[in-house]
Amino acid sequence: MESIRNIPTVLPGNLQAKMAGYRDLQNIPMVSLAAVVLAISYFVLISFQRGRLQAPLAAAHLNQKEREKKFLGDAMSLVKDGYAKFKNGLGMYRMTTSDGSETVILSPKYLAELKNLGDDALSFNTAVEKALAGKYCGIADKDVPVAVHVIKADLTPGLSRLMPAISEEIDLALERVMKPCEDWTPVIAYSMLVDVVAQVSARVFVGEPLCRNPRWLQLSKDYTLKAFQASRAIKQWKPWMRPLVHRFLPEMRELYQVKAEAIDFMKPVTQGRSEADTTRDDFTEWMKQKSSPEFSKAYGEQAYVQIQLAMAAIHTTTMSVTHMIYDLAQHPECVEPLREELNSVLAETGGYQKETMAKLKKLDSFMKESQRCNPPGLTSFKRYCKYDITLSDGTFLPKGTIIEIDSSQLYFDPDHFPSPETFDPSRFLRLRSEGDKNSHQFATSNGDYLHWGQGRHACPGRFFASNEIKTILSKLLLNYDVRLADKEAGRPKNFVFGTQINPNPMAEVLFKRRA
Known part of the structure; x- marks a missing residue:
């Protein structure tokens, strides 16, 4: 296969042009006292943190601008080189990101100790918010404990x-989105998925009939x-510039408009559900039952939670299933064994039950192997140090440091x-049969x-996502054949943006309905 090690970085086609446009804005005179204070404060803080952190800098032979460009276009090589040094005893290193800020990449050996540290x-949340400029684009910008509690206590x-x-x-x-596919038909997999x-997640989050409302x-x-899109746009600016420019960026204005429309649409729904005497079986109802008196009347806040839930479910699940469709098309030898398992298990259980999902071990293994080869990012366990931390071996992490664990290279370590x-679609099936049956599930x-x-911030919705993905894949496998649109070109190349890895959202694969 062509692993993520060999997949070249591909940036969205219009990104470079947009970046050039944003940089033109930097020529506008900024003489306000606020700008000066922000700039000085930012650089003093960064210099202070760097002086206290004893970690080598990746690509130190490059200047600042070159390191920022290197991160944006080839973070893969930086992480790969860093992991090789981890194998030789290095504990951590600093990496310059696209906006000039630094993140600290730690060896996986520290995970056991770090995961036990509390919030x-x-x-x-702070680490994700800072990494994605979330307070501007609405990603991890608010902590809503009741939503996490509902996922753990009701959804799972x-x-x-x-x-x-x-x-x-x-x-x-x-039935709504798939083409007839009576013959081999090109389908943009990401758009279809x-x-x-979106519709399946809405069924669980807001219930019928709203889950099929075209507007929602x-x-x-x-x-x-x-x-x-807004996150990527605002991240092209230095952190101290963002309060001044975010309202002028077209991506930010478009996001604010959609957010306002979504809240306006959902607010009457949350109010109606809150005031209704009837009981329903969906996330909105569960949250109503567990909310504080104050939050139960905060209909706008509840509406915002709904669009945040939708975003989290749509983004991650769609990316995962798209990767899996590409891998099925690239590896047609996987299809028949998976179909045989599906037919056998469905006949045994009588339909799509939770028990069915647990018995689909070959499909589970295939999904996990696809995920291993196409992780959502080069790193994981992103955290923000809220105070100075000294680890057991003396490693010092100053307050304000963003830390991450190198995970993608771990997946390609033969050790x-x-x-x-x-x-290897059966890799994790074998591991389950050889040892702990629960340690190698998707x-x-x-x-x-x-x-x-x-640790305590492992994705709480992963069990719902797993069942949703298995069911989508199983129905596509049983009803359609799939193959690459261009066999010579092979699997569609991933888009790599900094440390993020995404499937090509515009690539076509061929589907044909089975007789």
């Missing part, structure tokens, strides 16, 4: 009850897309995964596999 020491335990509804909604969504995931589905998809460059998070995060 008072290491903040997940309720999957047995919810699976028939999830299966039904996937059928309805595929984002429609399916479009707003959910638009908000997801524009939030990440952890034999023949790591080979796409939804499992552990020290060797950080896709879902680690």
Whole structure:
């Protein structure tokens, strides 16, 4: 297979032009006292932190601007080189990001100690917010404990009850969005899947009939897309400049417009549900039952939670399933064994139940191997140090440091995964049969596999996502054949933006309905 080591960085086609446009804005005279104070404060803080942090700088032979460009276009080589040094004893290194700020990449050996530190020491939300400029684009900008509690207390335990509804909604969504495909038909996989995931997620989050409302589905998809576009746009600016320029960036204005429209649409819904006497079985109802009196009347805040839920579900799940469709097309030898398992298990269980999902071990292994080869990023376990931290070996992390664990290179380390460059759909099936049956499942998070995060901030929705992905894939496998649109070109290349890895959202694969 062509592993992520060999996939070249591809940036979206219009990104360079937009970046040039943003940089032109820097020629506008900025003489306000606020700008001067922000700039001085930022550089004093950064210089102070760097002076206290004893870690080598990646690509130190390059100047600042060159390192920023290197991160944006070839962070893969920086991380690969850093991991080789980890193997030789290095504990951590600094890496300049695209906006000139620094992040500290730590060896995976520190994970066991770091994951036990509480939120008072290491903040997940602050790290993600800073990495994605979330306070401007609405990513990890607010902590809503009730939403996480509902996922853990209601969504995950309720999957047995919810699976028939999830299966039904996937059928309805595929019927709506898939072409007839009577012969081999080009389909933009990402576009098709984002429609399916948006509708299925909405079935769980807001219930019927709103989950099929074209306006809400479009707003959910638009908000997801524009939030990440806005993040990339604002990240081209130095942190001290962002308060001054964010309202002038077209991507930010588009995001604010969609956000306002989505809240205006959803606010009457949350109010109506809050005041209704009837009981329903969806996330909105569960949150209503567990909310404080203040939050239960904050209809705008509840509406914002709904668009945040939609964004989280749509973005991550769609990317994962798109990668898996590309891998099925690239490896047609995987298809028949998966179909045989599906037919056998469905006949045994009588349909799409939670029990069905647990028995689809070959499909689970295929999904995890696709995820291993195409992780969402080069690093994981992103955290913000809320105070000075000294680890057991004396490693010092100053307050304000952003830390990350190198995870992608771990997946291609032969000491952890034999023949790591080979796409092996049965890899994790064998591991489950040889040892701990639960340690190598798709939804499992552990020290060797950080896709879902680690510790108390491991993704709480991963069990729902796993069942949703399995059901989508199974229905596509049983009803369609799939192959590459261009066999010579091979699997569509991933887009790599800094440390983020995304499937090509515009690539076509061929689908044909099975007789």
